Amino acid sequence: MSVLVFVEGLNGEIKNSSLEAASYGSQVASTLGTTATAVAIGDINETALAKLGEQGISKVLFDADTRLKQFVAEAYVAVIAAAAQKENAKVLVFSNTGIGATVGSKLAVRLNGSLATNVTALPETESGAFTVTRSVFSGKAFANVELSSDIKIIAVKKNAIDINNNSGNTATVENFSASLADADFAVAPKETVMQDTEGGILLPEAERVVSGGRGLKGPENWHLVEDLAKALGAATACSKPVSDLDWRPHYEHVGQTGITISPNLYIAIGISGAIQHLAGVNSSKVIVVINKDPEAPFFKAADYGIVGDAFEIIPKLIEAAKALDK
Amino acid sequence: MKILVCISNVPDTTSKINFTADNKSFDKNGVQYVINPWDEYALTRAIELKEAKGGAVTVLNVGEADTEPNIRKALAIGADDAIRVNAHPKDAYFVAQQIAAIAKENSYDIILMGKESIDYNGFQVHNMVGELLSIPAITPAFKLDMLDDTTVRLEREIEGGKEIVEVKIPFVASAQQPMSEPRIPNMRGIMTARTKPLKVVEPVSAEAKTSIAAYSKPEKKGGVKMIDPENAGELITLLRNEAKVL
Numbered sequence: 392m393s394v395l396v397f398v399e400g401l402n403g404e405i406k407n408s409s410l411e412a413a414s415y416g417s418q419v420a421s422t423l424g425t426t427a428t429a430v431a432i433g434d435i436n437e438t439a440l441a442k443l444g445e446q447g448i449s450k451v452l453f454d455a456d457t458r459l460k461q462f463v464a465e466a467y468v469a470v471i472a473a474a475a476q477k478e479n480a481k482v483l484v485f486s487n488t489g490i491g492a493t494v495g496s497k498l499a500v501r502l503n504g505s506l507a508t509n510v511t512a513l514p515e516t517e518s519g520a521f522t523v524t525r526s527v528f529s530g531k532a533f534a535n536v537e538l539s540s541d542i543k544i545i546a547v548k549k550n551a552i553d554i555n556n557n558s559g560n561t562a563t564v565e566n567f568s569a570s571l572a573d574a575d576f577a578v579a580p581k582e583t584v585m586q587d588t589e590g591g592i593l594l595p596e597a598e599r600v601v602s603g604g605r606g607l608k609g610p611e612n613w614h615l616v617e618d619l620a621k622a623l624g625a626a627t628a629c630s631k632p633v634s635d636l637d638w639r640p641h642y643e644h645v646g647q648t649g650i651t652i653s654p655n656l657y658i659a660i661g662i663s664g665a666i667q668h669l670a671g672v673n674s675s676k677v678i679v680v681i682n683k684d685p686e687a688p689f690f691k692a693a694d695y696g697i698v699g700d701a702f703e704i705i706p707k708l709i710e711a712a713k714a715l716d717k
Numbered sequence: 718m719k720i721l722v723c724i725s726n727v728p729d730t731t732s733k734i735n736f737t738a739d740n741k742s743f744d745k746n747g748v749q750y751v752i753n754p755w756d757e758y759a760l761t762r763a764i765e766l767k768e769a770k771g772g773a774v775t776v777l778n779v780g781e782a783d784t785e786p787n788i789r790k791a792l793a794i795g796a797d798d799a800i801r802v803n804a805h806p807k808d809a810y811f812v813a814q815q816i817a818a819i820a821k822e823n824s825y826d827i828i829l830m831g832k833e834s835i836d837y838n839g840f841q842v843h844n845m846v847g848e849l850l851s852i853p854a855i856t857p858a859f860k861l862d863m864l865d866d867t868t869v870r871l872e873r874e875i876e877g878g879k880e881i882v883e884v885k886i887p888f889v890a891s892a893q894q895p896m897s898e899p900r901i902p903n904m905r906g907i908m909t910a911r912t913k914p915l916k917v918v919e920p921v922s923a924e925a926k927t928s929i930a931a932y933s934k935p936e937k938k939g940g941v942k943m944i945d946p947e948n949a950g951e952l953i954t955l956l957r958n959e960a961k962v963l
Contacts, residue, residue: 496844505926531734535931578853585878648894656962699946711950
């Protein structure tokens with residue numbers, strides 16, 4: 392038996408969220424007295440895969456089938472199921488991305504396994520039961536969940552697990568291919584449109600996020616948010632009213648009905664902090680709130696706060712950020 | 718077009734989340750339940766499709782009798798009939814099996830639901846239903862349009878962009894903003910909802926594969942440190958030296 396980790400690529404490299412999943416998987420493997428194997432699909436460079444040794448992965452099964460460059464759920468499920476069978480995997484670890492949670496849910500049915508998504512901590516096995524902690528109620532609570540099937544499937548929430556760094560360790564990379572039928576590609580995307588990320592950082596993967604609300608008064612002022620983000624190496628985000636008003640695209644909307652993020656640093660500017668907004672960001676490690684209204688509810692959830700005019704404060708922050716040694 | 722919309726009964730977003738003294742169950746005391754906000758996008762889009770193309774919208778909930786006010790609300794918003802599977806929704810796999818059983822009996826063209834519930838945040842049920850029925854699951858979708866009587870075009874959110882997918886019925890899709898603009902029931906809707914059929918059926922035998930042993934709450938924040946706006950740059954120093962996030 393072994394632990395199998397699915398790693399996702401981005402521009403040929405491995406996503407940080409997958410490095411976290413790999414670190415999680417290798418720690419589970421050492422608890423269970425076994426090894427962790429990774430399975431990688433599509434367009435990822437082999438040097439990056441070998442470096443997964445630093446996260447504690449001993450072997451990588453790599454399916455470089457060019458048809459798998461883009462995500463196709465059925466085909467990915469087939470490859471990972473074949474890898475799980477080859478490795479006799481009893482624990483499967485994913486990052487809790489759209490891809491990870493989708494493939495994990497399908498495999499839970501196909502492999503008759505127990506699935507927990509949004510997992511925030513390593514499993515506990517001492518009592519004989521296998522339990523994990525997951526985030527529930529939109530970040531307002533945790534549940535300790537017992538996974539009772541023989542096969543356990545875990546999707547790890549972003550930024551909940553530290554990345555192992557056993558510098559210099561390398562994993563062996565083996566070519567792997569599963570037999571795929573045409574039917575596995577029946578629901579392939581017709582077209583994929585990527586947002587303009589020129590110089591920008593993918594929001595769900597970002598370690599730092601600068602977010603703007605209606606307090607910024609209009610899309611013409613967004614250069615302030617963008618400049619501060621750039622100075623801090625952060626991604627940009629926005630509140631729901633801002634995306635509803637079309638000042639910013641929907642994929643930047645964080646909150647209850649937008650995307651959920653959990654960066655190390657979240658800076659909210661001109662956002663009052665409605666409970667729906669907090670639901671999307673309350674797992675952030677450090678929250679900074681900048682608002683001209685001292686009564687803004689967001690201050691209650693913040694670690695640092697500044698009451699004042701965003702248009703005066705942001706340039707000072709940009710200046711201070713630029714002065715930092717990198 | 719026969720559309721099944723699965724709805725979940727969840728604590729209102731603004732609810733205080735508390736647990737019973739032994740931390741083993743959610744404390745329902747004083748909690749207002751609503752239709753899961755993400756499910757509302759699915760419900761409204763289904764009703765819009767019916768209004769444009771004809772057909773019927775059935776609402777399905779897996780839950781005990783106390784979910785019926787929200788099932789009636791879905792009928793008041795415009796669904797034609799409803800089914801309640803009379804069971805406590807033990808886990809995602811249990812719920813997915815109940816939905817799949819109902820779907821097998823009634824052969825729906827489209828099965829819709831929200832991308833996740835705001836209480837357990839699983840993002841699991843739609844993919845499991847697709848897998849159980851061996852039909853595609855397109856998830857999470859923010860746009861859904863009929864191209865002809867059997868082909869549907871969906872736009873699906875992916876990290877860093879979107880995918881456009883065309884799929885033949887039957888299929889499952891999960892909804893998120895801005896698939897539709899959720900509606901508030903009007904007086905006529907509320908009146909007619911009272912007499913629309915709400916069928917209660919017993920669950921099929923299905924095993925749950927996970928169980929919640931205990932709940933806990935995150936540690937409270939240490940309080941906010943306020944910084945003088947005149948010296949706003951001080952924030953950056955604190956973020957580096959004290960919070961160590963820069």
